[in-house]
Amino acid sequence: MDMLTFSEKNGELTAKISGELDHFLASDVRGRIDDMMARKMPSALILDISGVTFMDSSGLGLIMGRYTACKSRGASFRLHGADSRAMKILELAGLSGVIQTGSTAKGGV
Amino acid sequence: MKKRPVNEMKLTLPALPENEAVARGCVSQFVSRADPTVTELADIRCAVSEAVTNSVVHAYGNTPGLIYINARLYEDGRLTVQITDRGCGIPDVALAMTPLYTTDSGGERSGMGFAIMQSFTDGLKVSSRVGGGTRVFMEKYLKRQP
Numbered sequence: 001m002d003m004l005t006f007s008e009k010n011g012e013l014t015a016k017i018s019g020e021l022d023h024f025l026a027s028d029v030r031g032r033i034d035d036m037m038a039r040k041m042p043s044a045l046i047l048d049i050s051g052v053t054f055m056d057s058s059g060l061g062l063i064m065g066r067y068t069a070c071k072s073r074g075a076s077f078r079l080h081g082a083d084s085r086a087m088k089i090l091e092l093a094g095l096s097g098v099i100q101t102g103s104t105a106k107g108g109v
Numbered sequence: 110m111k112k113r114p115v116n117e118m119k120l121t122l123p124a125l126p127e128n129e130a131v132a133r134g135c136v137s138q139f140v141s142r143a144d145p146t147v148t149e150l151a152d153i154r155c156a157v158s159e160a161v162t163n164s165v166v167h168a169y170g171n172t173p174g175l176i177y178i179n180a181r182l183y184e185d186g187r188l189t190v191q192i193t194d195r196g197c198g199i200p201d202v203a204l205a206m207t208p209l210y211t212t213d214s215g216g217e218r219s220g221m222g223f224a225i226m227q228s229f230t231d232g233l234k235v236s237s238r239v240g241g242g243t244r245v246f247m248e249k250y251l252k253r254q255p
Contacts, residue, residue, distance in 0.1 A: 023162045024126040056158040061219040
């Protein structure tokens with residue numbers, strides 16, 4: 001099963017990650033998300049982690065990296081489906097108020 | 110008098126990214142026997158993952174090396190996990206433990222590994238020697254008795 005799937009709607013790109021978002025998985029999906037961003041040039045990147053069952057600081061690094069990349073190319077960034085564990089890690093890094101979050105991928109703030 | 114552990118696990122793994130999941134999975138399985146809460150188990154999994162990832166990413170560069178994990182469970186619900194490598198070591202442990210500090214300039218590593226270990230455990234000790242390796246010692250008190 002592929003741990004990363006893409007979908008597009010209204011010029012926005014959604015990257016849905018599933019499984020355990022550690023250093024191993026983050027290393028794999030990072031380049032693929034960036035390649036797709038470069039190809040599609042979306043107005044927004046939505047990182048959907050509703051299918052993520054485990055996340056550590058490497059997952060946090062992936063989120064921070066994509067947030068920074070979006071900012072530098074003028075695209076907006078949203079994080080969807082972060083559970084209480086992921087939120088706890090975002091809070092520890094002081095990012096819970098910085099990164100726009102939503103509970104479902106369909107929500108769209 | 111020093112208490113003896115009621116259960117102990119020793120695990121040696123090559124410092125490979127795919128073993129991050131193996132390490133936290135094994136420790137998780139070991140701790141599960143002591144009937145931890147969901148939160149306690151998630152905290153331990155994450156803390157172990159951080160320490161092992163540090164060794165995988167930093168300790169050995171591109172040369173092969175091993176990670177040594179020793180988990181102990183005591184009668185009073187105390188869990189200790191020691192994660193050791195014999196890699197390059199950390200020149201300044203206090204600096205490395207500063208939240209958001211990272212040696213990665215690419216912006217892909219959060220620098221939150223030690224902060225997470227600290228936050229998710231009840232005790233964290235890090236000792237390191239340049240050229241000698243790094244040892245991370247964590248302890249956590251499980252509310253439920255084993």
